[in-house]
Amino acid sequence: MNLKSLTRTELLGYSLLLLVYAIGIYYANNDVVFFDTKFAQEDGFVETGTAIMLFVISVLCIYRLVKFGRSNSILWKVGVIGMALIFLFGAGEEISWGQRIFDIESSDFFLENNAQQETNLHNMIIGETKINKLIFSQLLIVVLVIYLIIVPILYRKTTWVKSLFTTFAIPIPRWNHTIAFVAATVFILFMNNSNRCWEVYEFAFGIIFFLIFINPLNGYIYKKDS
Template sequence: MASTKWYVHPVVATGVAINVFLLGLAVAFSHDQQALWRLLVEDGIVEWMQFLCFALLSGLLGFLAVEQWQREPKINLQLLAFVGLSALVGLAALEEISWFQRVLHIIPSEFFAQNNRQGETNLHNLALGKSSLHKAVLLKIIAIVGLTHNIILPLLARTKPAVRTFVEKFGLYLPPLSASIIYIVLVALSHLLVDHPRKGELGEIFGAMHYLVTVVAAYFFGVNYGKKPVFADSRDARNISTLFCMILVFILLTGWMLSAGAGAGAYIASHPGFGAE
């Protein structure tokens, strides 16, 4: 079901709507720095949502790996793609919340206390010169890969279907072009409209939500994907997609509750005047 329309499937449309809502929330909070900090701070709404999106996506990719093995019990590129991506996304989820360091009140080891720019138990904030590994290296790689996968390759595939076939041979997929354009535009708008030192967190949640919904749409429902999806076009598939849309909204609500509990609220409360400038 090759299509470039973002609204081609309710799962994709719901993900886009949630991302637009988060940007609107950030813009609406611009006049209230404490509210904006609650949205973007460590263990805030956006960060917990990133963890939930990545954790769910990792689990779904693992499910796809098992499903692929049951269909074809041999090691091939599709299986390796699912296993590798599941591990990579799972790592991203754990890195996002510093491997539950703050949740479990774990004191960082001496190595991380000395070499991590935020004193956290994670790899992406390790000091690299005057910057961190995340800012000096990872963000550049993410930008190049993201633009290639979301814009360049889908544009080429519109006139050269062989591009899509080539990508899918490696077990990968191409997201709908319109959904990708909206994702890139939202990232750009977050930098233009939101004045906050942690506004980059918005781009990260936009990406996490975008990939969660486009992966589900492609591999589970066949949206913009040439191979056989997990669910055929049937009433059951439509019902499951509706249930998944409800899960996406639940992720938003859960991220909000986690931040209000042991997350952002506690952090701001323990730092009087935090974020006030």
């Protein structure tokens, strides 16, 4: 990764991510109780930070829709609205839609079918299957690998892929974003003393995707008549 090619926002984002990972690795290996109950706890700094990043991405999409939507196609608008909703959903799920913040009781349905008895979908249990493990872990990792590693290669080499992502205004990761994702995936293994290490990984996901949306390879899609 060429540091000179990074924007100030990317330098700040990666610095924050590096700091969080360094603290996480230290406490996961030296004081796992502190790691679980303070550092990566429910509604703690890491989880709240992830929710904020996802929410900011959603707001950024809405801002671009308002600013550039009038002069772009219907499919462009569909893509931007879809991404805004996806990241808003992710932010809401991360904090159980504010349930703990506003001290809202779960309904009987969620009390019976949610692993943590919270009002969210990613902790739901269907039969013996945990949705979080099936969709929000295994499937999400596959999607991340495709989007952050395979798509940037295809975008540079295949015309129809470039056209598709341009049409729906989907940002393409730069190589520094891909490298950051690979590094975050490798270094999360140094926190596997705790199951809550995945909260830190989700935080990395939030930071990296925020940086992608702020400074994508195909930044021209967020201009008029793209």
